[in-house]
Structures are given as C-alpha cells and as structure tokens.
Amino acid sequence: MQTFLKISIFAVIALLGYTLFANVGIPQVRPAPPPAEEETIGAMSMDQYIVLGKKIFEGKGTCTLCHNPVLGGRAPNLVNMHNTSEERLKDPRYKGKAKTGEEYLRESMMNPSAYVVAGFGKAWTNDTESPMPQISGPAVGLKPAEINAVIAHLQTKDGGKATVPLPTGADAAPAPAAAEAAAPPAPAKTAEEALGKYACGACHKIGAFAGAVGPDLTKIGAKRDESYLRRAILDPNADIAQGFPAGVMPQDFGNKMTAKELEMLVKFLKAQKG
Amino acid sequence: MGSFLKRRFIKRQAVVTAFIFTLLLFVPILSHLIASAPDTINASAAFAAEKKEAVESPAAKKEEKSKVEYPPAPKLKEKDYPRIKSMNSRISVWILAQIHLFFAAFVLAVPIFVLVIEGVGKATGDERYDHMAHEFIKVSMTAFSLTATSGGILVFMLIAFYPDFMKYLASVFGSVMIIYAMLFLAESIFLYIYYYGWDNMRYGFRKWVHLTLGLMLNVSGMTIMVLGNSLATFMMAPSGVDASGVFTGHVWEAIRGPLWNALNLHRFIANIAYGGSVVGAYAAYKFLSAKSKEERAHYDWMGYTANIIAISALLPLPFAGYWLTAEIYAYSQTMGITLMGGAFAWLFITQAVLIGALFLSANYYLWCGMERIKGSERYTKYVKYIAAVIVICFLVWFTPHSLIKTPIEEKAIGTHHSLLGPLGLMPAKNSAVNIMILFTFLSFTLYKRSSKITTAAWAKSGVAAEIAIFAVGIVNIIALGIYSYMVTSNIKVGMSVPQVFTTLSIIIAISIIESRMFKNAKSTGDIEWGKMPARSQYALLLLAVSFTWLMGLMGYVRSAIRQHWHVNSIMRDSSPDAFTPTIGYAANVVSISTILFMLLVIFVFWLAQFAAKKQEA
Numbered sequence: 105m106q107t108f109l110k111i112s113i114f115a116v117i118a119l120l121g122y123t124l125f126a127n128v129g130i131p132q133v134r135p136a137p138p139p140a141e142e143e144t145i146g147a148m149s150m151d152q153y154i155v156l157g158k159k160i161f162e163g164k165g166t167c168t169l170c171h172n173p174v175l176g177g178r179a180p181n182l183v184n185m186h187n188t189s190e191e192r193l194k195d196p197r198y199k200g201k202a203k204t205g206e207e208y209l210r211e212s213m214m215n216p217s218a219y220v221v222a223g224f225g226k227a228w229t230n231d232t233e234s235p236m237p238q239i240s241g242p243a244v245g246l247k248p249a250e251i252n253a254v255i256a257h258l259q260t261k262d263g264g265k266a267t268v269p270l271p272t273g274a275d276a277a278p279a280p281a282a283a284e285a286a287a288p289p290a291p292a293k294t295a296e297e298a299l300g301k302y303a304c305g306a307c308h309k310i311g312a313f314a315g316a317v318g319p320d321l322t323k324i325g326a327k328r329d330e331s332y333l334r335r336a337i338l339d340p341n342a343d344i345a346q347g348f349p350a351g352v353m354p355q356d357f358g359n360k361m362t363a364k365e366l367e368m369l370v371k372f373l374k375a376q377k378g
Numbered sequence: 379m380g381s382f383l384k385r386r387f388i389k390r391q392a393v394v395t396a397f398i399f400t401l402l403l404f405v406p407i408l409s410h411l412i413a414s415a416p417d418t419i420n421a422s423a424a425f426a427a428e429k430k431e432a433v434e435s436p437a438a439k440k441e442e443k444s445k446v447e448y449p450p451a452p453k454l455k456e457k458d459y460p461r462i463k464s465m466n467s468r469i470s471v472w473i474l475a476q477i478h479l480f481f482a483a484f485v486l487a488v489p490i491f492v493l494v495i496e497g498v499g500k501a502t503g504d505e506r507y508d509h510m511a512h513e514f515i516k517v518s519m520t521a522f523s524l525t526a527t528s529g530g531i532l533v534f535m536l537i538a539f540y541p542d543f544m545k546y547l548a549s550v551f552g553s554v555m556i557i558y559a560m561l562f563l564a565e566s567i568f569l570y571i572y573y574y575g576w577d578n579m580r581y582g583f584r585k586w587v588h589l590t591l592g593l594m595l596n597v598s599g600m601t602i603m604v605l606g607n608s609l610a611t612f613m614m615a616p617s618g619v620d621a622s623g624v625f626t627g628h629v630w631e632a633i634r635g636p637l638w639n640a641l642n643l644h645r646f647i648a649n650i651a652y653g654g655s656v657v658g659a660y661a662a663y664k665f666l667s668a669k670s671k672e673e674r675a676h677y678d679w680m681g682y683t684a685n686i687i688a689i690s691a692l693l694p695l696p697f698a699g700y701w702l703t704a705e706i707y708a709y710s711q712t713m714g715i716t717l718m719g720g721a722f723a724w725l726f727i728t729q730a731v732l733i734g735a736l737f738l739s740a741n742y743y744l745w746c747g748m749e750r751i752k753g754s755e756r757y758t759k760y761v762k763y764i765a766a767v768i769v770i771c772f773l774v775w776f777t778p779h780s781l782i783k784t785p786i787e788e789k790a791i792g793t794h795h796s797l798l799g800p801l802g803l804m805p806a807k808n809s810a811v812n813i814m815i816l817f818t819f820l821s822f823t824l825y826k827r828s829s830k831i832t833t834a835a836w837a838k839s840g841v842a843a844e845i846a847i848f849a850v851g852i853v854n855i856i857a858l859g860i861y862s863y864m865v866t867s868n869i870k871v872g873m874s875v876p877q878v879f880t881t882l883s884i885i886i887a888i889s890i891i892e893s894r895m896f897k898n899a900k901s902t903g904d905i906e907w908g909k910m911p912a913r914s915q916y917a918l919l920l921l922a923v924s925f926t927w928l929m930g931l932m933g934y935v936r937s938a939i940r941q942h943w944h945v946n947s948i949m950r951d952s953s954p955d956a957f958t959p960t961i962g963y964a965a966n967v968v969s970i971s972t973i974l975f976m977l978l979v980i981f982v983f984w985l986a987q988f989a990a991k992k993q994e995a
Binding site for chain 1: 621662663666667707708710711712715716719721724727728731732735778872916919920923924927931941942947950951956957958960961962964965966969972973976980
C-alpha cells in the first residue's frame with residue numbers, strides 16, 4: 105500500500121508539473137475567434153475599400169501568415185506590387201492569362217501557380233507549382249469583392265493607384281458586421297479613446313495598456329518634444345528607437361487619424377513624464 | 379488407443395488450421411469489401427429521391443436510378459447542436475475520446491510486442507519469454523474491455539452532441555463504420571482464443587497455431603487502427619468529396635487522404651512506444667512491491683524489456699512525426715504554419731519539456747541498469763558526458779524563438795535575442811533532436827557492451843571506425859543545421875531529410891559493426907537481475923506518465939489545427955465551442971483525461987493481481 109501511495113504521489117506531482125508549466129511557463133496566446141461566416145460588402149468609397157482590403161489581408165485572408173517580412177522566407181514579400189504586377193506579365197516564366205497588373209494580382213490569388221516567384225515553389229517542382237492555396241477556395245474563402253479589396257490594398261500600399269471597381273452593394277445589402285467594417289469610424293473624443301481606437305497599446309506600454317513589442321511610452325514626454333512626437337506618429341520610420349526594428353509600426357496613421365485626434369495624442373504623450 | 383488419440387489430435391489440428399486459414403481469408407475479403415463497398419444508402423435517400431423526381435427523360439431517369447446522390451456537407455447554425463444541461467459537449471467528447479485513445483493505443487500495441495516476444499521464446503526455446511509474453515497480454519485483457527466500453531460511450535456522446543456531423547460522416551464512411559465494428563468482433567475472438575488458449579497451445583505444432591492467432595489478432599487490430607485513422611485524417615484533409623462536401627461514392631478515395639499513411643505510421647510507432655512504457659510502469663510497480671528476490675529479478679527483467687521496447691520505438695518516432703508534419707505542410711501551408719508558427723507554436727515548447735523528460739528518464743534507467751552488470755565500470759565514466767549532451771540538446775529544443783520579455787528587456791535585446799533567437803528555429807531543433815537520438819543510441823550500445831568482452835582480432839579498428847562514423851555524422855548534422863540558416867524556408871524544411879538520413883546511417887552502420895565485433899564475445903558474468911535501485915523504477919514510471927500526457931497534448935494539436943471546422947474547409951463547426959482554446963486550457967483537459975485514465979489503469983493492474991490470488995481454505 106505504501107508503494108502504491110508513493111508511486112501515485114510521484115505520478116500526480118509529474119502531472120501537476122506539466123500542467124503548471126503549460127499554464128504558467130508559456131504565454132497563453134488566445135487565438136482569434138472563428139471568423140464571421142457570411143460577410144457581404146456594401147457600397148463604399150475607395151479609401152474605405154482600401155482600408156477593408158488591408159484588414160482582410162491581415163485578418164480573414166490569413167495572407168500575413170506567409171507574406172510577412174518579419175518572419176521572412178515563407179512567401180515573397182509583397183512590396184511595390186503596383187509596379188511588380190506589371191513587370192511579371194513580361195517575365196518569360198509567366199504562363200497566365202492576365203493582361204493588366206490588376207488582372208495579374210487577381211490571377212495570383214485565384215491560380216497561384218500561374219507565376220511562381222523563383223525560390224518559392226513547392227519542393228521538387230522547380231518553381232512551377234505554388235504552395236499557396238487558392239484564395240477563393242474553402243480554406244480561406246474570399247469573395248470577389250473581398251479579393252478586389254485586397255488588390256486595392258496591394259496596389260496602393262506603396263504609392264500606386266487602385267484600379268479595381270468599387271463594390272456597389274447591389275448584390276446584397278451590407279451585413280451589420282461588414283457595414284461596421286466599411287463605415288468610417290467615429291472620431292475619438294479623448295486621447296485615451298484614441299489609444300484604444302488605433303490599438304497603440306497592442307505594442308506600446310502607455311496609459312492602461314502594457315504592450316511589449318514597441319518602445320515604452322510612459323516617460324516619453326520627458327525626453328521628446330511635440331514635433332518629434334507628431335513626426336513619430338505620422339512617419340514612424342523617420343526616427344527609430346534603439347533596439348527596435350524599422351517597419352513594424354503602421355505608417356498610415358496620417359491617413360486614418362483626424363487632425364484633432366493627432367493633436368490630442370501628441371499632447372497626451374507630451375504629458376507622459378513618468 | 380494411442381493411434382486413435384493421435385488420429386484425433388491430427389484431425390483436431392486440421393480443423394483448427396482450416397479455421398485459422400479461413401480467418402486469414404477474411405482480411406483480403408474485408409479489404410475488397412472496403413475497396414468496392416456498395417454506395418452507402420444513407421440519410422440522403424430523401425434528398426436523392428427529390429432530385430430524381432426532377433429528371434424528365436426516361437433514359438436519364440434510368441441512369442439516375444442506378445446512381446445514388448449524396449448530400450453536401452450541412453451548413454449548421456448554433457441551434458443545430460443539442461445542449462444537455464450541466465454538460466459541455468466539447469469537453470465531454472474530448473475527455474472520452476482521449477481516454478478511449480489511451481486504451482486503444484495500449485491494447486493495439488501490447489499484442490504486437492507480445493507476438494514478437496512469444497516468437498523469440500519459440501525461436502530460442504527460453505520459456506521465460508513465453509511467461510513474460512503471457513503476463514503482458516494478461517495486463518491488456520481488462521484494458522481491452524475498457525477500450526470497447528469507452529468507445530461505446532464516445533459514440534453515444536458524439537451522436538447526442540453532434541448528430542448532424544455524425545450523420546454527414548456516416549454518409550461518407552458508413553461502410554467503413556460497419557466494417558470497423560465487425561473487425562472489433564473479430565479482434566475480440568482472436569484475443570480471447572489467443573489468451574485463453576495460451577497454456578493449451580504451448581508446445582509443438584500448436585504453438586504455431588497460437589502464433590498464427592497472435593498474428594491474426596494483430597492484423598485485425600492494425601486494420602481497426604488504420605480505418606479509425608481514416609476518419610481523423612478525412613476531418614483534417616478531406617478527400618473523396620467535392621468542395622461542398624458531396625461524396626464521390628468511392629470510399630477508398632475518402633480513406634486514403636493525403637495524411638492517412640503518415641498518421642498510420644506515426645500512430646503505429648507511437649503505440650508501441652506507449653505500450654512499452656505502460657507495461658514498464660506495471661513492472662516497476664510490481665518490482666517495488668516485490669517480496670522475494672525471484673520476484674524482483676522477474677519484474678526487473680520485465681521492466682528492462684518494456685523499456686527497450688519503448689526506446690526502440692521512441693528513437694524513430696520524431697522522424698515519423700516529421701513526415702506527418704511535412705505532409706500537413708504539403709497539403710496546406712496555412713495549416714502547417716498554424717501548427718508550427720501560429721497559435722500553437724508555444725505548445726511545442728511544452729512538447730520539448732515532455733520529450734526531454736522521456737529521453738532523460740529512458741537513458742537514466744539504462745545507466746542505472748549498468749549497476750547490475752559486472753564489467754560495466756569500463757563504460758560508466760562516459761555517462762556524465764552523454765547526460766551533458768542530452769541536456770544541452772534538450773535545452774536547444776526547449777528554447778523558444780521569441781522570449782517572454784519585459785519592456786525594458788525588450789528594449790535592451792530587441793524582438794529576438796541574438797544567440798537564443800536562432801536556437802529557437804527549426805534548423806537548431808532538428809540538429810538537437812538528431813544528436814539526442816544518437817546519444818541515446820550510444821547509451822544503449824554501451825549498456826549492451828557492458829556484459830561482453832570482444833574477442834575479435836579487429837576490435838581496435840572496429841572501435842576506431844565506430845568513433846569516426848559517429849563523429850563525422852554529428853559534424854554533418856551540425857553543418858547541415860548551420861547551412862539551413864542560409865537558405866529560404868522551403869529549402870530549409872527539406873534540409874532535415876539528409877540529417878535524418880545521417881542519423882539512421884550511423885545507427886545502422888554501428889549496429890552492424892557491433893554485432894560482428896561481439897559475435898563470439900566473452901561474458902563478464904551473469905546479469906544480476908533484481909539488483910536495481912528503487913529510483914530507477916521511478917524513471918520507468920515517469921516515462922509512462924510523460925508518454926500518456928504527451929499523447930494527449932499532441933492528439934489535441936493534431937485535431938485543433940482544423941480550428942473552426944468539423945471537416946476542414948468543408949463542414950464548419952458552428953457550435954459555441956468552436957473557438958480554439960489557450961494551451962493552458964487544453965493542458966488542463968489533457969491532465970484530467972490522464973488522471974482518469976491512470977485511475978482506470980490502476981484498476982486494471984489491481985485486477986491482474988487480484989485474479990492471480992487464490993483464497994485459502
């Protein structure tokens with residue numbers, strides 16, 4: 105009986121150790137909830153459509169799982185796609201049917217093997233077969249209007265012009281979730297509200313947020329003046345804090361924020377003196 | 379009289395043999411049935427009938443009549459999932475499925491090595507093997523009925539909580555489900571004859587009949603496993619259906635999905651390692667509570683054999699796991715990245731802790747085992763170096779790519795630590811696991827050598843060749859690992875293949891040299907079975923506990939990478955439990971399943987002991 109008790113206690117301690125490690129020893133990443141099942145896109149402006157495209161690119165489309173410069177190497181880095189898409193059409197290895205850059209981008213999502221960037225093909229296929237899933241297929245399931253939104257985002261993110269047609273909303277009335285995504289968000293009334301609205305706390309330690317990816321901003325006001333802070337929001341790569349990589353902070357706050365929100369944030373940051 | 383008995387005996391043997399061969403025929407017939415299974419008439423009958431009404435032309439009508447139409451996968455809403463008060467559907471099914479799999483793995487594995495041990499006993503004429511094989515199968519007997527019971531409860535729970543999903547699954551796998559159940563019956567028949575006929579078929583021709591029964595038991599068990607696997611892989615990577623889930627009517631296509639073979643191999647090897655570890659725990663318990671020297675010697679030997687079985691399967695297991703992961707990547711890069719680089723990335727750090735515990739406890743048991751061998755002093759001095767290498771490899775495997783840092787630390791060292799960051803990537807981990815496997819093999823080789831002194835004239839050259847092969851191999855593995863950092867991800871993935879090839883080549887080459895070098899070796903004396911410290915038995919117990927928990931954890935991640943799909947990309951899970959939980963949450967469910975399983979295993983062990991005792995008059 106004594107032996108039985110000893111080995112039982114030993115087994116329970118081992119199990120408790122593993123359970124504790126899994127609960128405390130590693131970060132508890134809470135995966136995103138399942139995406140909404142049916143989303144329809146109503147009428148919107150091109151700016152809103154581009155914002156939606158970016159949201160799909162980083163979210164529902166799961167594009168950044170592979171097309172991610174931070175992770176590197178899994179799939180081509182999608183820069184200057186407004187020019188690159190045109191150049192690909194002239195490449196002798198291109199075997200698709202697209203005639204324009206926009207068509208090329210659409211084709212690359214619908215038929216990824218039409219052109220495989222050198223070094224990114226499936227193993228042993230000599231870059232003739234892409235490992236990328238068809239984006240309208242069941243695994244990702246983007247609808248034509250969503251694919252167009254992603255194209256608009258890719259065309260404009262590095263200075264190009266969007267050529268895709270705007271959604272008319274004629275096919276279906278916008279679902280509440282989509283309408284919410286497409287409608288311009290209401291301006292923040294306070295700096296704290298703006299911090300939440302633009303998800304600053306996801307990366308920075310500031311106010312009630314404890315982000316750890318970007319620099320700690322709790323004492324930033326003691327070190328930097330207002331013009332520096334303004335520039336840091338509008339052009340994050342102008343000055344890079346030591347030890348932090350460039351290109352991580354979104355560079356489009358200038359397009360998203362209202363002038364009032366920007367000034368509120370600058371004043372709020374200037375007041376952070378520890 | 380003698381002649382009459384002899385004739386009767388021969389007649390009986392002929393009947394038994396005919397029976398066995400009839401059963402042998404049963405397997406190909408079943409395979410044929412699966413391959414050409416008639417289209418399942420299922421819940422889609424009403425749906426098909428409606429469609430047929432719409433066909434106007436008589437010729438088309440005739441053609442349509444001979445064709446069964448299958449429904450697409452249903453699109454469910456939350457209200458389609460029955461709720462049972464005070465029961466959470468996902469957790470209930472999860473725990474039951476896990477307990478069922480623990481038992482199933484055990485009862486599938488034990489007959490495999492029981493048959494091998496029985497065969498060794500027959501070949502060598504050493505009855506100790508026969509007794510041990512008999513004792514092993516005795517342990518699995520009660521576990522067999524608990525496997526069936528837990529499986530039954532699981533099916534009822536699935537029907538109660540997920541009726542539409544089960545209906546759809548039956549529309550594709552109906553014929554497989556029926557064959558699966560029939561095979562279970564066949565497996566029971568073989569197991570009972572095999573176990574209860576053990577003493578009756580101990581010698582001569584009857585022993586061959588008995589071995590054949592053992593083979594049939596394994597054939598039916600393995601067929602059950604691969605059929606069960608086909609449902610699991612269909613849910614991960616569906617085949618034999620179109621994009622909306624409509625079944626093509628060819629069940630073989632649905633069975634042999636892209637992940638099926640890889641999962642079959644992985645589960646086959648893992649089951650053996652797991653079965654060995656559980657039997658090892660049984661032997662450890664019996665050893666620790668043994669009253670006599672003979673009993674201690676017997677259970678020491680049993681524990682040693684079980685550990686060897688577990689290690690032999692543990693060594694190739696990472697390679698089988700790697701193949702499965704490579705197939706997952708090949709099927710869907712998104713699914714592969716979700717597994718290794720997304721929400722589940724931290725789970726593999728937990729896995730590293732478990733693997734470290736498995737390798738260290740298996741090696742520690744071997745090192746303790748050297749104490750019972752005269753002449754082992756020649757090699758025990760190397761143990762500390764082997765231990766150091768295994769610990770270093772474990773730490774490399776354990777190192778995450780992104781460390782948990784405070785903002786100040788983040789500021790000081792950046793997003794990734796300059797030294798530890800690269801160690802968190804797969805090239806370092808692949809190299810570490812290969813080296814860990816090789817040093818475990820080295821432990822085993824030294825253990826085997828301990829009781830022998832070679833008489834081969836070329837022994838010095840042989841040892842030099844072994845050292846050279848080992849050293850060059852390790853350098854090659856490390857060089858390939860370093861080179862992997864310099865190439866893109868898709869080439870990086872492929873670099874592990876030559877690493878694995880190197881490891882396997884070293885193991886094969888050194889095993890051949892060892893067997894030749896110690897062919898007519900002198901013995902240093904008998905192995906003193908039973909002369910083992912008690913702490914060594916705790917290593918066996920840790921092996922079993924770690925294996926059980928690891929199986930639960932890895933089973934979870936295999937299933938969880940489907941995320942919010944019942945059948946990946948075809949049938950969505952719309953239940954309130956469709957979310958992916960945190961690793962801590964999953965670990966808690968796995969721990970509960972493991973504790974429940976361990977309680978049932980204790981009951982099984984107790985029963986084996988209880989049955990062996992006779993009440994005194």
